[in-house]
Amino acid sequence: MADPRTTSSGPLNGVRVLDLTRVMSGPFSTMVLADLGADVIKVEEPGVGDDTRQWGPPFIGEESTYFLSINRNKRSLAVDLKSEGGRAAVLELARRSDVVVENFRPGVATKLGLGYEALSAENPGLVYASISGYGQASSESRKPGYDPMMQARSGLMSITGDVEGLPARVGVATADISAGLWTAIGILAALHHRSVTGQGQSLDISLLDAQVSWLTNVASAWFASGEVPGRYGTGHPSIVPSEAFRTQDGLLMVAAGNDAMWFRMAGALGVPELSADARFATNASRVSHRDELRSELEKVLSSDVTSTWLNRLDAAGVPAARVNSIGEALTDPLLAEREMVVELEHATVGPVRSVGSPLKLSATPTTMRHAPPVLGQHTIDILREVGLDEDLVEDMIRRGQASDHQARRPQEPSHA
Incomplete structure (x- = not known):
């Protein structure tokens, strides 16, 4: 057999x-x-x-x-x-x-x-x-x-x-x-x-x-504009906010892929006024003012622990994840x-x-x-x-x- x-x-x-x-x-x-x-x-x-x-x-x-x-x-x-x-x-x-x-x-x-x-x-x-x-x-x-x-x-x-x-x-x-x-x-x-x-x-x-x-959209952007892309750390060249922020006990990766998602994110973080700010109202304007927005979000997210923010963002349907070590990732129950x-x-x-x-x-x-x-x-x-x-x-x-x-x-x- x-x-x-x-x-x-x-x-x-x-x-x-x-x-x-x-x-x-x-x-x-x-x-x-x-x-x-x-x-x-x-x-x-x-x-x-x-x-x-x-x-x-x-x-x-x-x-x-x-x-x-x-x-x-x-x-x-x-x-x-x-x-x-x-x-x-x-x-x-x-x-x-x-x-x-x-x-x-x-x-x-x-x-x-x-x-x-x-x-x-x-x-x-x-x-x-x-x-x-x-x-x-x-x-x-x-x-x-x-x-x-x-x-x-x-x-x-x-x-x-x-x-x-x-x-x-x-x-x-x-x-x-x-x-x-x-x-x-x-x-x-x-x-x-x-x-x-x-x-x-x-x-x-x-x-x-x-x-x-692997260059896909990065290559497409260069073909269209001739502008040489730079480095963004954990950030994204054309979506803001989409990067890792420090919390009280670690790092949290968040990504607001469209304006509706950003409005929900701002509400979940308790700062709905940010989504009403003209500098941050649309993705294009957020990309132009990424440093200012990052500064505002760093203040908010550093005020509490990662699990708190994950619970709020998950409830609002906003993509977010803890930045895990390899050990944490491989022991994730999922x-x-x-x-x-x-x-x-x-x-x-x-x-x-x-x-x-x-x-x-x-x-x-x-x-x-x-x-x-x-x-x-x-x-x-x-x-x-x-x-x-x-x-x-x-x-x-x-x-x-x-x-x-x-x-x-x-x-x-x-x-x-």
Whole structure:
């Protein structure tokens, strides 16, 4: 009988993804697909694995929390792609896969014999996604791409941070995560196209492109006016008030997205006269007089605790939220209600918690089947699936061209 923890009932059940990625963008993308039910086989270098296995502290036991955060629901195959046996195994998997995802530097996959042209010749329906810093064939394609460079070059950093301070990097890898999401979206679109036509295709996802896509309304404003946007701290360039204010015991984020909401907000704060002031009567005038309005609201909100203001603003239907620490956010009861914190049993370190999937599908929900794998946890099982000779598998393990976690476990004492 199938183990319900590892059997998928998601919308991508039956889709096999060969994951040749590492670090953040690719693994995040393939975890999205795995949560949706795909069988994701993560190919890693024997004895080393994904770079993020060494990124720490913090660690849980010997496992990096960074790696654990983006690799659940996957199987780990540890083979040396530079060895004949390792390449043969991966080529056979590619023939049997629906999707390949890689984030080598452009040209590396082709040199390994794992580029789109080679693999699609054997598997015409293959969907092949490549993630790189600057695109597969651009004038800068060979440059290494890392998230902070993308936040800087895209302009995102220039509009992030305190008004009078230096530009700031967003505290998570926004370019990587965005590229991962765009990759997953592109793969789903390509799989739909294949279901209609039978044809696979390649995807070229750039970290820089993904980060620039975040500019949206900021870019539109610059296209129209040519004015270079500045930094607004927690504020908004075109909506006022929309920022964090200090209370007696913390910070409160408020946002009045239209004039009616502002009138309700002023009433809830006990200062209805502010909404009648000509300087603050319309959003356009509030934007022009943001400093004066901020000063007035700071006086009011600093006079009481956050919970008092939250209760009043919630009752008035005005968007407001406490500025939480990460710990406060992750223990918010609403996240538990929304199943946004999940716990899975890891092969060596026991229960591991991670952020759940925001995808809530009514008929084919995401599934949390198993924790991120130990390096090489599924090597022998996967090599058997593709029909490799048992002697060849053992020889690869002896030579260090493959590794299997089970093969390295100490033997259980005999009770015979």
